[in-house]
Amino acid sequence: MGLGLFGRVKRRLAYLTCWLWGFLLAICRVLARPFSRSKAKVPAQPQRQRYANLSVNYLEDRYSPSVTPVHLFAPAAHFASEHQPTMLNARPSHIAPLENTASANLSRAGWRWSVRRLGDELQVSFGRGTSFPQYAALHTNSGYLRLNPGPGSGWGTSVVVTPSFWSGGQYHQGTAVNTRSTIVKGQLVISFSGRIAGLTFVGQVRLSPPTAAGIVARVTVRTFGKVPIDPRPGEAFKPAMFSSMNVSATQWDARHAVVDNHVYGLPAEGWIINPPVLGRSFGLVGGSSGWKAHAPTMMINLGRYYPISGWVSASSNPNDDNVGFWMAADRVVPLYGYTIVARRT
Numbered sequence: 001m002g003l004g005l006f007g008r009v010k011r012r013l014a015y016l017t018c019w020l021w022g023f024l025l026a027i028c029r030v031l032a033r034p035f036s037r038s039k040a041k042v043p044a045q046p047q048r049q050r051y052a053n054l055s056v057n058y059l060e061d062r063y064s065p066s067v068t069p070v071h072l073f074a075p076a077a078h079f080a081s082e083h084q085p086t087m088l089n090a091r092p093s094h095i096a097p098l099e100n101t102a103s104a105n106l107s108r109a110g111w112r113w114s115v116r117r118l119g120d121e122l123q124v125s126f127g128r129g130t131s132f133p134q135y136a137a138l139h140t141n142s143g144y145l146r147l148n149p150g151p152g153s154g155w156g157t158s159v160v161v162t163p164s165f166w167s168g169g170q171y172h173q174g175t176a177v178n179t180r181s182t183i184v185k186g187q188l189v190i191s192f193s194g195r196i197a198g199l200t201f202v203g204q205v206r207l208s209p210p211t212a213a214g215i216v217a218r219v220t221v222r223t224f225g226k227v228p229i230d231p232r233p234g235e236a237f238k239p240a241m242f243s244s245m246n247v248s249a250t251q252w253d254a255r256h257a258v259v260d261n262h263v264y265g266l267p268a269e270g271w272i273i274n275p276p277v278l279g280r281s282f283g284l285v286g287g288s289s290g291w292k293a294h295a296p297t298m299m300i301n302l303g304r305y306y307p308i309s310g311w312v313s314a315s316s317n318p319n320d321d322n323v324g325f326w327m328a329a330d331r332v333v334p335l336y337g338y339t340i341v342a343r344r345t
Helices: 002-035 047-052 056-061
Strands: 112-118 121-127 134-139 144-147 158-160 164-167 170-172 178-184 187-196 199-207 214-224 241-244 256-259 262-264 270-285 297-312 323-327 335-343
Touching: 112 187, 121 187, 134 199, 134 214, 144 214, 144 335, 241 270, 241 297, 256 297, 262 270, 270 323
Parallel strands: none
Antiparallel strands: 112 121, 121 134, 134 144, 144 158, 158 241, 164 170, 178 187, 187 199, 199 214, 214 335, 241 323, 256 262, 256 270, 270 297, 297 323, 297 335
């Protein structure tokens, strides 16, 4: 009887001891909370939601070249290995690897940018003293950007910085843009905005100071609104696009096309690449022809693999842009960016 009573008392004391320890631990946690330096982790937002919450100021002040929307293009598996072309050659030795080499010491007295508007053309020059060669031209009536590697080079291939796409059975490419320019840490920043077939867009072209090798521009575009995109594989929506000319063996601004290390000839008419191939960079190689001397080689660096395709329209007029070469998407891309490199050839 006494032993049973002793056992019950012992058990209750054990319960009471555990309760007291728990109570003391809770008090310690409450008292220590104001002095804790740890921060609660905020659950990461889905990738697409983060981009949807970005403001226009993101394009104005905070663009990072590493930011590129994902999951917006057709899966890579759609472009299987058998879609790779049979006509491949090693990249020509005169095409240097794509790197942002345009960096200059602007602390040297007198080096500066000069921007002037002449009709529908925004002309960009860089130099000092009385020497200000022109390096870029943005056509505000179409959204076409041309780059020149520097004195001694010709003008040639353009980049369409506005979105191009098929909608409602019609193709939309090029539209008027509003622009303004400013200098940010030695770079010339041209902000542009416009609307094409119901799709509103804002963007920037950031030009780095030119070097002896050429000039580099970073393009960023954000789109707003909903536009139905036609189901046209390889050409439905074109975030980044070259426009150029090749009408004969002696009249051309672009000699052939390049995707990464592979070279593609330009046909008289038809697809340059079909089905599309995946590439991290693509471009049009320039040079000298009977039409023009030292047309620049224009390359676009995407930073990751995307479908690339292109088309040549039959033409005998050297003033026609009959060559299109682009990055392909199957829907409207809300935010994207790429780097343009214009090199001497």
